[in-house]
Amino acid sequence: RKEVEQDPGPFNVPEGATVAFNCTYSNSASQSFFWYRQDCRKEPKLLMSVYSSGNEDGRFTAQLNRASQYISLLIRDSKLSDSATYLCAEQGAGSYQLTFGKGTKLSVIP
Amino acid sequence: DTAVSQTPKYLVTQMGNDKSIKCEQNLGHDTMYWYKQDSKKFLKIMFSYNNKELIINETVPNRFSPKSPDKAHLNLHINSLELGDSAVYFCASSQNGLAEQYFGPGTRLTVT
Numbered sequence: 001r002k003e004v005e006q007d008p009g010p011f012n013v014p015e016g017a018t019v020a021f022n023c024t025y026s027n028s029a030s031q032s033f034f035w036y037r038q039d040c041r042k043e044p045k046l047l048m049s050v051y052s053s054g055n056e057d058g059r060f061t062a063q064l065n066r067a068s069q070y071i072s073l074l075i076r077d078s079k080l081s082d083s084a085t086y087l088c089a090e091q092g093a094g095s096y097q098l099t100f101g102k103g104t105k106l107s108v109i110p
Numbered sequence: 111d112t113a114v115s116q117t118p119k120y121l122v123t124q125m126g127n128d129k130s131i132k133c134e135q136n137l138g139h140d141t142m143y144w145y146k147q148d149s150k151k152f153l154k155i156m157f158s159y160n161n162k163e164l165i166i167n168e169t170v171p172n173r174f175s176p177k178s179p180d181k182a183h184l185n186l187h188i189n190s191l192e193l194g195d196s197a198v199y200f201c202a203s204s205q206n207g208l209a210e211q212y213f214g215p216g217t218r219l220t221v222t
Contacts, residue, residue: 049210100154
């Protein structure tokens with residue numbers, strides 16, 4: 001059974017802090033990985049795709065560790081506006097299906 | 111312009127009724143999806159259509175019937191609604207089945 005596991009949190013961090021989330025996946029054939037952000041009562045929005053070599057977008061860094069089957073999201077210099085639930089998702093090779101984790105809730109406090 | 115839109119945004123109905131939710135995307139994508147997000151916020155795929163052809167049909171009661179009249183539209187019809195159907199239903203689309211998915215604003219269904 002394909003599963004994606006995330007620590008549900010909540011993670012309560014002060015503004016300016018660095019916070020990291022991990023997400024483990026059980027499907028060794030997983031090909032593509034993504035981080036989504038979901039605000040309360042809104043739709044999930046794509047934050048970033050996760051590439052094998054790791055990738056960075058401003059304060060956000062995503063990494064993939066295939067050997068240990070996890071992906072990570074690092075947020076530097078947290079802002080109040082980063083408060084949201086962060087969902088990781090994996091997609092098997094040739095599969096149209098995204099499997100989501102249950103999300104990690106982040107609250108950035110002043 | 112909204113890329114992926116859904117109607118209605120809210121739907122309150124009684125058990126046993128039949129209802130439909132509509133989704134449209136103006137991104138020119140080939141693949142569209144329906145997801146269900148329950149009260150515990152778990153987001154789960156229900157159906158996927160690629161070029162109007164059903165690709166994914168997860169274990170969903172056959173009271174749920176998707177229909178794709180064309181590449182830009184994917185509707186969801188639900189018969190004999192039950193209390194457990196209460197959830198937020200999200201439509202999504204992607205360029206092809208292997209690319210990033212973009213979500214609509216969701217339809218919050220409440221069955222009383």
